[in-house]
Amino acid sequence: MLLELDHVTKEYIRGGKKFFALNDVCFGIDKGDFYTIIGRSGSGKTTLLTVAAGLAAPDSGDVVFKGKKYSELSDRELSAIRGNGIGFIPQGLGTVPDLTVIDNVRLPSFIYPEKADDTRALAILEKTGIADLAQSYPNELSGGELKRVLIARALFSQPEILIADEPTADLDRLTTEEIMKLFSELRRDGTAVLLVTHEMDTIAYGDKVFTCESGRLTEGKQ
Amino acid sequence: MKPVTSMTIVKSSLFRRPLRSIGLSAVVALLCAAIFGGLILSSSMNRGLDTLEKRLGADVMVVRYGYESKAQGAILRGEPTTFYLDPGALDAISQVEGVAAASPQIYVATLSAGCCSYPLQLIGIDPDTDFTVTPWITGQIKGALADGEIVVGSKISADVGSELQFFKRVYKVVGRLENTGMGFDTSIFMNITTAKQAAHDAARVSSQELQDNDDLISAVLVDVADGYDVKEVANNILRAHAAEYHLDTVVSDNMFNEVSSSIRNFTSYIRFFEIMIAVLTVLILLIVFSVTINSRRAEFSMYRVIGATKGRIFSLILLESFVISIIGAVIGIVVMSEIIFPFSNAISQSIGVPFLMPSVATILSAVAVSILAAVICGPGASALCAAKFTSKEVYSTMREVM
Secondary structure, X not given: OOEEEEEEEEEEEEOOEEEEEEEEXXXXXXXXXEEEEEEOOOOOHHHHHHHHOOOOOXXXXXXXXXXXXXXXXXXXXHHHHHHHOEEEEOOOOOOOOOOOHHHHHOOHHHHOHHHOOHHHHHHHHHHOOOHHHOOOOHHHOOHHXXXXXXXXXXXXXXXXXXXXXXXXXXXXXXXXXHHHHHHHHHHHOOOEEEEEOOOHHHHHHOOEEEEEEOOEEEEOOO | OOOOOHHHHHHHHHHHOHHHHHHHHHHXXXXXXXXXXXXXXXXXXXXXXXXXXXXXXXXXXXXXXXXXXXXXXXXXXXXXXXEOEOOOHHHHHHOOOOEEEEEEEEEEEOOOEOOEOOOOEEEEEOOOOOOOOHHHHOOOOOOOOOOOEEEEOOOOOOOOOOEEEXXXXXXXXXXXXXXXXXXXXXXXXXEHHHHHHXXXXXXXXXXXOOXXXXXXXXXXXEEEOOOOOHHHHHHHHHHHHHHHHOEEEEEHHHHHHHHHHHHHHHHHHHHHHHHHHHHHHHHHHHHHHHHHHHHOHHHHHHHHHOOOOHHHHHHHHHHHHHHHXXXXXXXXXXXXXXXXXXXXXXXXXXXXXXXXXXXXXXXXXXXXXXHHHHHHHHHHHHHHHHHHHHOOOHHHHHHHHO
């Protein structure tokens, strides 16, 4: 298994009361899998993705990437997994405002210089349809264009798994289709794709669909 | 394409946010200017005091009663004055117990000279007995000062070989002294014979009567013998001859103590000012960097998302604040240099203590200390903020900014 969540629980306090963002979640995804997670707002979908990406630690249970438990890794080792194994597309807009689009896409090479590959960066910009914006700054882009920059940056690292939190939320129908086709291509190349979405049209691109409700994850569309 | 490096990111951040960068640099510049200025001022005054002690060279200066403050003004601040002493006092003082050497000097104030738009102090020394000025004049000229020859202080604009005219008499400049930070810088030295002539010329011009003999003197400089207390010897001189010759004494220790006490007071004000500025600056830097880093939480969280370690985020924040601090430090030092160096004379006069520019090594040390303070305070403040930021879970920071 490429990535596995084993009885993962994550609690938060809201309004002075504890609630389960993740409640005993067991889940696994392997190379080339394309899974979609749906659920109402506040059901724990984003928490699940961030725990899976090693951006938040579970209160109990284990997250295992290629046999390595996150809880047993140092910050350097876990960061290396995020940088090399996982491509994370956050829900919010996460670009460096002072760098151009092309530099934002190439940003992982700042942390891992061995990843530097300008040709690949330009090819990804072409693929995501923002090649003409390469020298623009984030504040000059629309929400949809910014989303594509984040997707392009996640792809630049050639991750083994792409974890995307509502990647097509701000995109029009045509662009959504293009992006979903791109994800499908990736999975054909062996990249696992784990997607949270509210758009039912995008479910069709995946192999399986999971539903998140009150921190519990169940297979199928509820 | 140029690779994306830490410096690329820092440069983009600085140039794309000029107001933020200028603001941060200005705060660091203020800190650096205060430290650099304080160091230069205090070391200048201390150097002035050291030179003063070395250059005067006498333990006691005996002058006519009532001229004590004028003598001090001439030596410390270069305030030209003319005064005379009963010449018989020289032999009498030489006989007092504890006096190892006594040498006469003549002090004559000029009206004006070709070199300067202000009066100067002429000081005549006796080359045969002098133990105060001769040792440091010797390095400037070959042999003893001949009649009609003069050595000028560092602030008098006359080249060696040129001529100056006082009271319609021409003198040849044979030497130029190093800067002392005291009245000697605006004084002119000549042998006692030449000085007597100048004194007579001065009296003639101002229509004053002056005794016409060879024993004209203004002061007697006394070197106290080893094992004797300077103040006691000064008192002995006064007890034995004050009434007869109308004497007063200036004890060099007292004079220097007064000056060094002024310097100590002034340097303690500077230290206090420096510490206040440093504390304020660190507090301001802490607040400003904290606000800046807080406003960039989304950006720094994003670096974590793409695989940056806590250490990498830390070093990126430190690098940016380091660059800002270096820029601020250079600005602070340059601005303070533009204030201190051209206006050193004005500063010296306004604080009323000798002021001598420090050596290049001291200036370089002050530059190094100021830059060090800047690179400790700036990145130090940002390191505290960065530590707070990186101690949080990435997702919790992301949730705050999303």
